[in-house]
Amino acid sequence: MDALDIARWQFAITTVYHFFFVPITIGMSALVAWFHTAYVRKHNPDDLRLAKFFGKLFLINFALGLVTGIVQEFQFGMNWSDYSRFVGDIFGAPLAFEALLTFFMESTFLGIWVFGWGRIPEKIHAATMWLVHLGTVLSAFFILSANSFMQHPVGFKINEQTGRAEMADFLAVLTNKVQLVTFPHVVTASYMVGGAMVMCVALHKMRQAKAAELDGRVEKPAAGMYANVPEDIPMWRRAVKLGAVTTLIAGLLVAVTGDVQGKIMTEVQPMKMAAAEALYETPPAGECANFSVLTVGKLDGSEAKNLIEIPCLLSFLGTGSWSGEIKGINELKAEYTAKYGENGSDAVILKTLSGENRNYTASPTYVPNIPLSYWNFRFMIGAGLFAAAVAAYVLFATRTDNVPMAGWVKPLLWLTPIATVLGHSFGWIFTEVGRQPWVVFGTMTTASGVSPSVSAASVWISMIVYTLLYGVLAVVEVKLFLDYIKRGAEPYEKQDLLEDDDELAFAY
Numbered sequence: 133m134d135a136l137d138i139a140r141w142q143f144a145i146t147t148v149y150h151f152f153f154v155p156i157t158i159g160m161s162a163l164v165a166w167f168h169t170a171y172v173r174k175h176n177p178d179d180l181r182l183a184k185f186f187g188k189l190f191l192i193n194f195a196l197g198l199v200t201g202i203v204q205e206f207q208f209g210m211n212w213s214d215y216s217r218f219v220g221d222i223f224g225a226p227l228a229f230e231a232l233l234t235f236f237m238e239s240t241f242l243g244i245w246v247f248g249w250g251r252i253p254e255k256i257h258a259a260t261m262w263l264v265h266l267g268t269v270l271s272a273f274f275i276l277s278a279n280s281f282m283q284h285p286v287g288f289k290i291n292e293q294t295g296r297a298e299m300a301d302f303l304a305v306l307t308n309k310v311q312l313v314t315f316p317h318v319v320t321a322s323y324m325v326g327g328a329m330v331m332c333v334a335l336h337k338m339r340q341a342k343a344a345e346l347d348g349r350v351e352k353p354a355a356g357m358y359a360n361v362p363e364d365i366p367m368w369r370r371a372v373k374l375g376a377v378t379t380l381i382a383g384l385l386v387a388v389t390g391d392v393q394g395k396i397m398t399e400v401q402p403m404k405m406a407a408a409e410a411l412y413e414t415p416p417a418g419e420c421a422n423f424s425v426l427t428v429g430k431l432d433g434s435e436a437k438n439l440i441e442i443p444c445l446l447s448f449l450g451t452g453s454w455s456g457e458i459k460g461i462n463e464l465k466a467e468y469t470a471k472y473g474e475n476g477s478d479a480v481i482l483k484t485l486s487g488e489n490r491n492y493t494a495s496p497t498y499v500p501n502i503p504l505s506y507w508n509f510r511f512m513i514g515a516g517l518f519a520a521a522v523a524a525y526v527l528f529a530t531r532t533d534n535v536p537m538a539g540w541v542k543p544l545l546w547l548t549p550i551a552t553v554l555g556h557s558f559g560w561i562f563t564e565v566g567r568q569p570w571v572v573f574g575t576m577t578t579a580s581g582v583s584p585s586v587s588a589a590s591v592w593i594s595m596i597v598y599t600l601l602y603g604v605l606a607v608v609e610v611k612l613f614l615d616y617i618k619r620g621a622e623p624y625e626k627q628d629l630l631e632d633d634d635e636l637a638f639a640y
Contacts, residue, residue: 135588136579139211142595144564146203148557149602153197155556158268158319159326160190163378165261167371172258177624178367185621186330186371187245187261189613194242196609203598211591215571215581219297222288222305223278230274238267272322273315280311282572283563284400297575313396317389321516321559323382325552328519331375331526332545333617335536338368342535360620365535367621372530379523379552386516391449398450398458401573403468403498404566405450406461407505414460420444421458425510431502461499468498472574500568508562515555522548 133141164187171179205227208216216223241263248257281287287304288297299305337360345362398405406412410431415421423445447456522544529536571578 133588135211135586135591136582138588138591138595139207139582139586140578142211142591142598143207144561145595146200146207146598146602147564148560149606150197150200150204151556151560152553153193153200154272155318155322155325155553156193156329157190157197158265158272158322159324159378159382160186160193160329161261161265161268161326162323163326163330163374164190165258165265166374168258168261172254178370181367181621181624182334182371186333188616189329189333191242191246192609192612192616194238196605198239199605200602210594211583211586212571212581213583213585215576217296218576218581219281219288219572222281222297222299225299225302226274226277226305230271234267234271234274238264238271241267269319272318276315276318277306277308277311280308280314281305282570283314283567284308284310285572285575297572309396310400313389313393317386317393318556320382320385320389321552321556324379324386324516324519325549325556327375327378327380327382328523328552329375329549331372331379331523332548334368334371334375335526335530335541336545336617337620338365338372338530338535339537339541341365341368342537346537364621369530372526376523376527376530379519380527383516383520383523394449395452401567402459403461403464403500404505404563405446406459406464407500407502407566408509408562409446409458410461410502410506411446411458412461414463415458418455420455421446421450423449427506431506461502465498472498498569500566504565505562508558508565512555512558512562515551515558519548519552519555 164183167179167183167186170176171183208223241260244252245257245260245264248260285297286308287299287301289300290296291298305311340360341362341364344360345365394405409421409423410427411421420443423442425440425442428439444454446458448454450456450458525544526536529541567573569577569579571581
């Protein structure tokens, strides 16, 4: 493996790992803010206990997401310096907004929320968590603006003398048609993750409380733990229902935004849609493109066999018409070769820092990795459908005073949040793999963006170090998460909260 391959592996590992935490942060911050606001409105002790309980889980996830996110931007300078040099004027603008505006917004108001109990007016205190949530959403907006430019570059011009892309219209970058549909799709999917997390954790605690009731014994909890008492069942039921409703509503919005995204993707990146179905030949005129739910055999266009197929669905997903045309991989490959040259050399002329032209070697084909594109597209859809189905079952099973205690329910409690998080990862893998061999679609090949002075050995070393470090952080994250879930919700204690008209005093 050369430096390009290893650099791509490293970026994939760090990006997918970091994105485990992002949707949990966005989704759970909204639900913690909801619980806190509900307490301020009605002063129901259960809402305060839930806000503090899920707030602790949110903080654990936020801390790990922060640590892993820092590594992302390091790689642009280390392994992708030519990419950074070419599009830095454009790509750097939304990243600067994300770091200087949203990150400081999140961290500042999160600190106020953590240390503000009993020190600031209760309505202002609840508002701080909503501002944290707003910060997470804005952070996603700016990050997705940068990524959408890579999918569909707009609002720029190329300076032929310097060989660099320069910003021409920042508003066009922020309102990129890909961005306008990707942003709501990612955010609603994040709400689905947050809802699934709250639903399953609360259902787990509700089952424990029911088990204590059936057992008929009340044991003294260990130090640092809080007892699972039958009286807490209504509290956990409230959280279960909120999480399940959030998961179902968000799942519906994910499907709607995903449908629109598929049509935009077919318009600006038709090869990605063809790769999602492993469609090599364009259907004859007058015929539609089918969607295969399950395929066996090779996905190279030679021996694949569709076991389950939905007629004309791919045409509808890509065009909105059941008879719409979806171009095949072979036709698109020929078009791209004629437009950009055999290896992408006609896409853009880049120069080294010395001003001399550099001979870049691009991928010899314009076809992405078909198996990865095909299966990740289906795993993404399957994960969302699974979570929605579980949420519907949980709403039905927890109606009135019911508590589902069957043994097979327990695996669902852990599989559902994992499925929603992995659904995000499957979607991002499909999005990025399906764009290849471009790092900026139609403008710059991935091979052209790698740092020319970085050796394979140095990338290997950094990748191994980061992977081992991330492995340790994963153990820490899971252990802390499970420990605080096991600890439970702390008993209610009346809060000496300031009223909104109380004066604030500052001491130095």
